[in-house]
Amino acid sequence: MKIIAFGATSSRHSINKQLAAYAANLVAGAEVEMLDINDYEIPLFSEDKEKELGQPQLAKDFYAKLGSGDAIVISFAEHNGSYTAAYKNLFDWTSRLDRNIFQGKPMVLLATSPGPGGARNVLATAASAMPHFGGDLKGQLSLPSFYDNFDMETATVKAGEWDDKIKSLVANLK
Template identity: 60%
Template sequence: MKKILAFGASSSKTSINKQLATYAANQFENATVEILDLNDYEMPIYSMDKESATGIPQLAQDFYAKIGNSDLIIISFAEHNGAYSTAFKNIFDWTSRINGKTFQEKEMLLLSTSPGPRGGATVLEIAKGRFPFQGGVVKGSFSLPNFSANFDSEKGITNPELHRELMKIVMLFKKMSPLN
């Protein structure tokens, strides 16, 4: 059985991106799914001075180990001022100090959503361009616009066209690298 690691790249306790990542991860049958909460990995803001003084925090090492123990990583990005949330960026910065290939050549499905019509498309493009340099094998991406109009906490993606689009990507993952 394959292991899926999923999380919303946000520290919001009611993260719409965590909801989307959880929904997407649960579309893979016969896989174990672990959903992370970035609040469980809160660390001092990265700086070379802090790293020199205290080393890499255990939480960064734990996060890195979670990546290493997975077969597929699903991340849904919150867009803060056109880029990653501070919570995600800090974890990313710390774990990249363990290994520049942070994502350890793991397959990735990258997602984003927002309340607006672009669905976090800007941050999604940043991640798609950056993560291959960090050891991520980006196999698919999906942006969900207008979250509250297109997603229900019980039903998932309610817009039939957008639901088909995500399911098409999930099916491609299953064909490329069967997780079942």
């Protein structure tokens, strides 16, 4: 089994990238490929840009990467209650190739933030949208207070309720 995982943010030191990597690597025997959406940076989407550029190769490459996995794990950073601009732009370009950009893949969606909200607003938005874009949503989880619940030295969620919930969640990908 191959899992494609990424943090839906352009932050190079993202806590959401760390959470996505942790969760994806919990699936026993799975090969995990971590994507960095910075590798797919394309101009801001508009119909004018689309007419000018056509379909950017990087959007095609991202779509192909999503298709190369058996399952997908995404952890969403929240900017002002919504998607990050970097993720939304990549999503917009890629959805022009195929509205079903997640290609029927089973997915687990996560979100976290330093505060007690755990980026739950963006997670709710993403979870409600995924079925409309070819995502087979197997579960979602918002991890609040990241630095209280994640051990930075071992890159793991601290043992207890949250770790048990994440383990249970990713078990749904098999």
